[in-house]
Amino acid sequence: MPRPYTDPRTAHQKIAAKLRRQITRGDLRPGDALPSTPALMEEWGVAGTTVQKALLMLKEEQLLVGKRGKGVYVQGGTQQSISPMAYMAPAGAGESYRWLTEATKRSQRGTVELLNVEVVTPPFEVRQALGLAEDGQALLREQILSLDAEPTELTRSYYPLALAEGTAMMDRRKIKGGTPTLLAEKGYPPREFVDEVSSEIPTEDEVVALELPKDMPIMLTFRVVYSDDERPIEVSLLAKAAHKYRARYRLKVA
Template sequence: MLVVLFVLMEEHMPDTGWASVSTPYVRPRRPGEADAWTEEAAAHGHVGTNRLRGVEEASPPREVAEVLDLGPEGTAVIRRRLVLLDGRPTELADSYYPASIARGTRLAEERKIPGGALTALAELGHRPHTAEESVTARPSTKPEQDALDIQPEDWVMVLTRVLRTDTGMPIEATVMTMVADGRELRYRMIINEEI
């Protein structure tokens, strides 16, 4: 029996030869450690920032409600961000947390979280154990064109990541809508052949 122990996703940024690795983005940060995007961009001589676009508790899209096991009446705390590279928009990132674990915590506050949301989740006793990702591409919408400074004919790549605890409980679903121009995603698996 083959068991997949680890999946490494690399995102190749256009015109830079830069391969982004997803592992730092799915683990809580250590005290004093910069967020993964700031750290990664700096390692490549760039400035990576996030602009918080809003925080609210609301009913998420049906697909998100399903992966978070919220049921028809369930709500989520939604944190919406604009991700920038050297001041230019590169991605919209909307992260959803079951309201039952996020309500009344730093996740529900409209401000940046030191160490990031995964650190806050870990402090609440919800450490990520597995990550599932799906990727699609589609034409951009008018709000995406405005936020990402792209043209009506431009497409976007949408990466959806769901994080679960070691018991299988979903704790975060993030929908990342990225400028698609020149991006390529590659997945590499490390397999344990024992068992």
């Protein structure tokens, strides 16, 4: 028998959570009108101020919009699925970075903004994955990936210096086709990747970069990319807004 447990959240957080789930899973669609405040008050047994606080949370998340004299309507839609497999293969000769070409396939405009390139001592789990010593260093390339001018993913990718030194990866400029293409040209094509996906409380830089509303978690992917002989060639931390995006994996079962 499960032990007793009570939801510790406030009433307005519970209301927002239920409405958010209905929006992100498609039960409430863009353009749908929400029940009136009195109706929500009756449904939940709460005061009007509590309902308004719940609706304000979802307006800040751009999931709802108020129309003066008409009510509150769904503005956001279901979460967008992003398939990691679509981005792993190096771009073909003369092709753009796969983030851009995949966005075009979905009739979206993808952009990439390079934020930082520097040699750093990576975080503990990155050093472990790359097989670095405690004071080992790697190249960090940090970018913001956007869809239709909306910041979608903050990427922090680390590369072994032995692979990066003497290449365009060390320069603070974009690379035609992206780093996977450059590494493949050097003889280190991606052969396998391992993802660990978690829900995390965002740091300040993640909130700012992704323009997140208050109290919104992120979906954080810790990815290790391997080349031939299981050599790690890239370790990335990929942060996305948890209420807008989801990862889709399609794997064959032996």
